[in-house]
Amino acid sequence: MTVRLLAEAFDPWREIVHHQEAQSALAGKFGATTVFVGTLRDFNQDRAVRAMTLEHYAPMTQKHLERVAAEASSRWPIADLLVIHRYGELSPNDPIVCVAVWAERREAAFAACRYVIDELKTRAPFWKQEQTPQGRRWVAPEPKAE
Amino acid sequence: MTVRLLAEAFDPWREIVHHQEAQSALAGKFGATTVFVGTLRDFNQDRAVRAMTLEHYAPMTQKHLERVAAEASSRWPIADLLVIHRYGELSPNDPIVCVAVWAERREAAFAACRYVIDELKTRAPFWKQEQTPQGRRWVAPEPKAE
């Protein structure tokens, strides 16, 4: 289980390959990998987005992301979990977050991946500020119901 | 929307990167990418698995995978979809199938990805034969209920 916070742009697919290769005990033991990658769009709520600043409460984010990851690991039979979250200055098309789960079977992989991305959105102290042609604005949290 | 059947081993992460780069219209327009990769384990139902042969009914598999992908595209608001499925001789740790979905939001990306992998398992004419220390055996389909 790995949780990383990064100040610089990252390639989620390369990180997944590196992680999987480094975890040699995983080889042959997992049948399902589920990945979620969140990416900065160049629009949001009908406004163009030129850039985004992702502020966070540094050690609290790490702590709560690790807790969410640990909860997912204890609720579902999974073999490994990788969470990477950006902070700082982002440009459109930059990955914001990557959640990857390795498991024997796909039910657990999907459930754990979905759990981590949903929980981190409400519990990890990150705040987005978008730069639009009309100026800077703080992003409002999404409604609870889905 | 792309559906590919491959006789040779493939790297799902590299395929995703290539696909995403080739679809230049996607850049900045998607916020969520969900990926499922199925990989051959070195065990199944308490037996070691040395290799697997994946037989298929060639043009029927392509046709039904494309249909499942088209259904997912029409049911959920997604921007793009990539399905790659192996056939032929596989070794443990080889990717079997990869489903990647690009969408504006994660709900649609998760739902479409899950739909494609679940539907292809019951509708695409593939059959797995495992090579175990006790000989070859055809894999039985998984039970419907989950």
Add this chain to the structure above:
Amino acid sequence: MSITVRFFASVRERVGKEREAIDCAGISNVADVWRQSTRVAMPDNLLAAINMEYARPDQPVRDGDEVAFFPPVTGGAP
């Protein structure tokens, strides 16, 4: 005039053939094709397709059709 019959996976092994052409005389549906080709009644858990579309045993078969028989499918991943 004939019907192409194909067998896949464990069904192919059990029947002992992969593909054959049978005369369409006296054949009206999928179950008839199976009976003509194997000399036994069509088992319950068998899947069939006509021209690559899933088909029920009582579905009509026409001259020139490709009819395939196979066990439940097991593609995808764990």
Add this chain to the structure above:
Amino acid sequence: MSITVRFFASVRERVGKEREAIDCAGISNVADVWRQSTRVAMPDNLLAAINMEYARPDQPVRDGDEVAFFPPVTGGAP
């Protein structure tokens, strides 16, 4: 002896400060920290944490604690 108070995102901008140390005299809970630091009552939709654990307004605060105030979080992805 003091309490470290931190403000994040839009709350930081509204309050006009990022971090300060306040005297813990007369302070018993999270809402007291906010009132002491900003001179107004703590708004309803504000989140707070004591030593990086989420805390309610009536939760007790001790000397040496770090108390943070911030708006609802918006990390993750669309």
